[in-house]
Amino acid sequence: MRSAIRSFATASAVIALAVSLPALAAPASAPAxxxxxxxxxxPSDLPRTAxxxxxxxxxxPDAKALTFNGKVGVDLVVFTATDALTLHGNGLKIASAQLVAKDGKAxxxxxxxxxxxxxxxFAAPAQIKPGTYRLDIAYTGTIGTQPSGLFALDYPDKRTGKDTRALFTQFExxxxxxxxxxxxxxxxxATFDLSAVVPASQMALSNMPxxxxxxxxxxxxxxxxATTPKMSSYLLFFGLGDFERSAKMAADGVEVGIVSPAGSGAQADYARDGLAQILPWFDDYFGVKFPLPKLDNIAAPGSSQFFGAMENWGAIMTFERILLLDPATTSPDGIxxxxxxxxxxTAHQWFGDLVTMAWWDDIWLNEGFAxxxxxxxxxxxxxEWNYRLNAVDGREAAMSLDALPTTHPIVQxxxxxxxxxxxxxxxxxxKGQATIAMLEDYAGADTWRAGIRAYMAKHAYANTQSKDLWAAIEGAGGKDVNRIAEAFTRTPGVPLLRVSSITCQGGQSRLSLTQxxxxxxxxSRGGTKPVWPLPLLVRVGETAPARHLMTGKTDNVVLPGCGPVLVNSGQLGYYRTLYDAASLQKLVASFGKLAPIDQYGLVRDNLSLSMAGYQDMAAGLxxxxxxxxxxxxxxxxNAVGLWQAVYDLLEKGEAQQQLGALISRTWSPRLQKLGFDPVAGEPLTDTKLRAQLIGTLGAAGDAAVVAEARRRLQGLATNPAALNGPLKRTWLDVAxxxxxxxxxxxxxxxxAKATGVVDRQLYYSSLGAARDDALAAKTLDLAISGTPDATSGSQMITSVSRAHPEQAFDFVRAHQAQIDKLVEHAGRPRFISRLVAASTDPTMVDKxxxxxxxxxxxxxxxxxxxxTGLKQRLANRPTQRAQLAAWLKTQAR
Incomplete structure (x- = not known):
């Protein structure tokens, strides 16, 4: 439990006053x-008596005072005689409470x-007998300034520029x-009836109309x-503010709406139209029509370092920067x-909301599936976006944690x-997502969907564990799914498939594999390691890929055909593949014949193997x-982004300058062909590529790009809109x-002059990108000065940490009291851990x-x-740099 939380009222209060509750509609009926x-x-923190x-x-709510009054009547069933009822409460002051029996006796x-x-x-003067009751409570609470519980966000009104305040909830x-x-x-x-007493001029929002x-x-x-369906408490939502709503009817008859700060106008159109497209598709895929009469997505004018959106049933909340499309600031990535x-x-409306994990051990059932x-x-x-390549990045992000001694299983x-x-x-x-994709591919898309539909139908409005899903998939014909799933969700770590040799004889390829x-x-290497059942999809040359389930530590696989062998065809297997040198060289030689997903997967896999010391950096490069x-x-x-990551491995010096020159001469011609500015009607992927090229070339010190960024930045002195457009963030980052x-x-x-919250936070965050130590110090001082809002302040510190991790960490520790006002208590350890994500300073280990x-x-x-991550970097970085420098000498021109 937390060591420090907001204080309650006095430890006890004798209750003598009946609670007056509003007359609300009868509860909606859930499945019988x-x-x-x-x-x-x-698991539960509560007694199981009710x-x-x-x-x-x-x-x-009193938004100005940051307090609220509340009344609740909880219909409940008591199962065993007890002298008290225990509920959750955090920071709530109880004014009165009473228990009302079916006969009305309080x-x-x-x-x-x-x-x-x-x-x-809530203690009773005598034993509470089993039966049905209503627990009436009057109480007060506080409105926070960080996104947890009921919280406030201050932002400049889009019409007047004056600061205004809106309220939102975040319960997960x-x-x-x-x-x-x-x-x-x-x-x-349970089902929920919610009412709110609010200013007549403002819009109140919740899960239901x-x-x-x-x-x-x-x-x-x-x-x-209106009364909600039966749902978990963390999915309840309340919002209040000066909002506008842009709505349309989706093809399934459900009204979808984007709720945003007044003055947003057409910025909501893209999200609204997308939501109307997405919802009916999921109706069909899951085999259960969305059961609520409306689905809103509410734009919150702020940000959090720990989440971007929340799946409240019927009332999604998303921070404005990733919901509203503003032509002046939204990047192609942002679109x-x-x-x-x-x-x-929206996927959560089924996986998480309609069917919910029984306990947080299975939170991956929500997040991995969504x-x-x-x-x-x-x-x-x-x-046209070739979005499947993103899954490779996701796999790599998971493996970067999963390959450390501090990892944990998916089912925690x-x-x-x-x-x-x-x-x-x-x-x-x-990792949850990668495991699901691997299982779907192994079971077959039709079998997988049939199992998902059966799972939804059986467990609607109820709670499940992982085993319930595997039973549904196997019931639909998914052979070996439970066996594979149990291994990958309950055994931590990353499988490594060693391809020790590939030989071809008589028109057949023989693979010698070791797990x-x-x-x-x-x-941590060596010793006894777990053995996973590995679903392999192997392609020989240009033949159709063949499936094979490897169940032992070693295996010999014989496949028809000869040619370069790609073991993880389609890149859906959650494992690394370490090829012998000859086999890897054949893949390099035939690289151009591979699909983009396999090209990118091979690159990322082998770069990671090289950086971990399983092979020379030259292999990945x-x-x-x-x-x-x-x-x-x-x-x-994506490849250009990887070159930037490799560049960042090196310290300032000759090797880094050589790599910067190599990046410039390789990729600046592609940027010159695209041009510095978007072209009307061009594909979004071209706009996105232009942004990546500018960002990487700028980071690598390309003189033309750096000069252009500074020229464009100077334009702001006379024209605040000088950088407006889809590349605004890109040019700001370089400058x-x-x-x-x-x-x-x-x-x-x-x-300071920005009239929109996204613009304001974009500028404040960019201040922390400066490589200059003195400017980093000025940014840190500004972050706690009270001038930017709390979320902007914490973002500025995180921004500084990317180039100055030790400076940012030391500053935070020296100003902990001020920092604590910017970061919610529960998020502070994660905040600190992110500050040192780029550190390579040995003294940081003891700190x-x-x-x-x-x-x-x-x-x-x-x-x-x-x-642990820092220790790994300290152990591997010298070898990475030495091998990278050696490789660069072979590339000299």
């Missing part, structure tokens, strides 16, 4: 079932709080308890929303993010609030060099990286050790993980 006590097989069936909630209760456990105990994982006393765990599903509005005195109104993020959150589904539908509707053991907060990582998302475990830590400058735009952009003191001051002035030692074990995990 008799409530039963939560089984012991499902469970809720329905909540009636009324809130009255019993006052005494409330006490356990701050560490985040629970409220453990924060509905900040809003209402509740059974705040995913298996305690407004059922009615009542005018009240004092320019107020009571807004009552794709709008579509794919919205697809991810990530997989988002890529699937994005590729379906936008094949989560028991504390801190562990809940930290569960949302690349293993949960990207191992890939590790970024040389000290030979494949990266094989990507032609005329390749597919998406593949080219800010190479900023002089006068450049930095110009950026600061633009940030991180000291910081971790002062934290509870469950909160220290991100710090230990960051320390």
């Amino acid at each position: 079932s008799t409530p039963v006590a939560l089984p012991e097989t499902v 469970r809720p069936t329905h909540y009636r909630i009324e809130v009255t 019993t006052p209760l005494t409330a006490s709080a356990d701050e560490k456990a985040q629970t409220l105990r 994982a453990p924060d509905a308890r900040r809003f209402v006393p509740s059974f705040d765990e995913p298996s305690y599903k 407004v059922a009615r509005e009542e005018k009240l005195a004092g320019n107020l109104k009571r807004v009552t929303f 794709q993010d709008i579509y794919s993020t919205q697809a991810h959150e 990530s997989w589904a988002a890529d699937k539908i994005t590729d379906h509707f936008h094949p 053991t989560i028991r504390t609030v801190s562990e809940m907060e930290q569960a949302f990582d690349a293993i949960t998302y990207q 191992d475990a890939f590790s970024l830590d040389p000290a 030979s494949l990266l060099s094989a990507v032609p400058a005329s390749a597919d735009a998406t593949l080219t952009g 800010a990286t190479n900023a002089t003191p006068s450049d930095w001051e110009l950026l600061r002035q633009q940030a 991180l050790q000291a910081y971790a030692a002062a934290l509870p074990a469950d909160e220290a995990k991100p710090i230990i993980q960051a320390q």
Whole structure:
């Protein structure tokens, strides 16, 4: 549990006052079932003596004072006699509470709080007998300034430029308890009636449409929303502000809407039209029509370092920068993010909302599936984006964590609030996604979908564990799915498939394979390693790929045909493939004949193997060099990004200058062909490639690009719109990286004058990109000065850390009290861990050790993980640099 949380009211209060609750509509009927006590097989922080069936909630927020009043009536079933009822509550002050029996008799209760456990105990004067009751509670709470619980975001009004305030909620994982006393765990599903007393001029939002509005005195109104379906508490949503809504009817008859700050206008159109396209497709895929009458996506004018959007049922919340398309600031990457993020959150309406994991151990059932589904539908509707290549990047992100000693299985053991907060990582998302993609490919797309549909139909409005999904897939004909899935979701680590030799005789290729475990830590290699059932898809030459399930540590596979052998054809296997030198060279020679997905997968896999010391850096670089400058735009952009990552491996000096020159002469002709400015009607992928080329060439010191960035930056002095367009972020990044003191001051002035929250945060964040140490120090001081908003301040510090990790870390530790105001308590360890993600300073090892030692074990995990990653970089970086320098000598011209 957390060591420090917001304080409650006094430890106990004798209750004598009945709670007055609003008259709300009768609860919506969920699928017929008799409530039963939560089984012991499902973890819980609460006694299993009762469970809720329905909540009636009324809130009255005071946005100016950052407080709210609340009333709730919880219909519940008591299963065993008890002297008290225990619910979750965090930072709530209880004014009164009573228990109302079916006959209307009310019993006052005494409330006490356990701050560490985040629970409220309501004690009765006599034993509460089994039966049905209503628990009525009146309480007050606080409105936060960080995105958890009920929180406020301040932003400049798009019409007037004046600062205004809006309210939103964010409850995943453990924060509905900040809003209402509740059974705040995913298996305690119930229906919800929500009403709010709010300013008459503002728009109130929730999961369901407004059922009615009542005018009240004092320019107020009571807004009552329709009853929700049966759902988990973390999916409840409330929003309030000066909003506008752009809506249309989707093909399935559900109204979809984009709710945004007033004055957004046409910025909502792209997301609205995309949502109307996405929703019916998922209806068909999952075999269950979206069960709510509307689906809104609400644009929150701010940001968080820890999440971008939340799948509240019927009321998705997404930060504005990845929902609204502003021609003045939205990058080509941003346009794709709008579509794919919205697809991810819409997929959650089924995987997570309709069917919910029983406990946070299986959070990957939400996130891995939503990530997989988002890529699937994005590729379906936008094949021209070649979006499948993104899955390779996701695989690599997961493996970078999964190959460390601090890894964890996909199905985790989560028991504390801190562990809940930290569960949302690349293993949960990207390894989960990669495992699902591998299983779908192995089972077959039709079989997989049939299993998913059966799973949805059987478990709608209920909770599940991973095993329930595997049973559904195997029931649809997915052979060996459970066996493979159990291994990959419960065994941590990355399989390493060693291809020791490939021989061809009599028109057949014979592969000699050995299974191992890939590790970024040389000290962890060797010894007994797990054996995974590996679904292989092997292509010989240009023949059709063949499937093979490798179930032992060694295997000999014989396939028809001769030619270069690609073991992980299609790049859907979650394992690394280490080829012998001769076999790898044949793949390099035939690189141009491979599909872009295989080209990119081979490059990333072999670069990672090289950087980990399994093979010389030359092996990975030979494949990266094989990507032609005329390749597919998406593949080219990704390859160019990898060259920038390789450039960043080197310290300033001759080798880095040589690599910068190599990058310039290889890729500047492609940029010259595209030009510095977008062309009307060009494919989005060309615009995106241009941005990547400018960014990489600028980072590598290309003189023409750096000069052009500074020229364009100077235009801001006389024209605030000088950089407007899809490349605004790109040019700012290059200019800010190479900023002089006068450049930095110009950026600061633009940030102070910005009239939009996205623009404002973009300028403030760019200040931290400066390579100059003194400018980095000025940015850090500004971040805690109170001038930018809290989320901008924390972003500025993170931005500084990319080039100055040690400076940023030391600054944060020296100003911890001010930093704590910018970052929510639960996110601080993750915030610190990100600051040192690029560090290669040996002294940082002891600093991180000291910081971790002062934290509870469950909160220290991100710090230990960051320390482990740092040790790995310290061990591998000297060899990487030496081999890279040696390779560069062979490329000299």
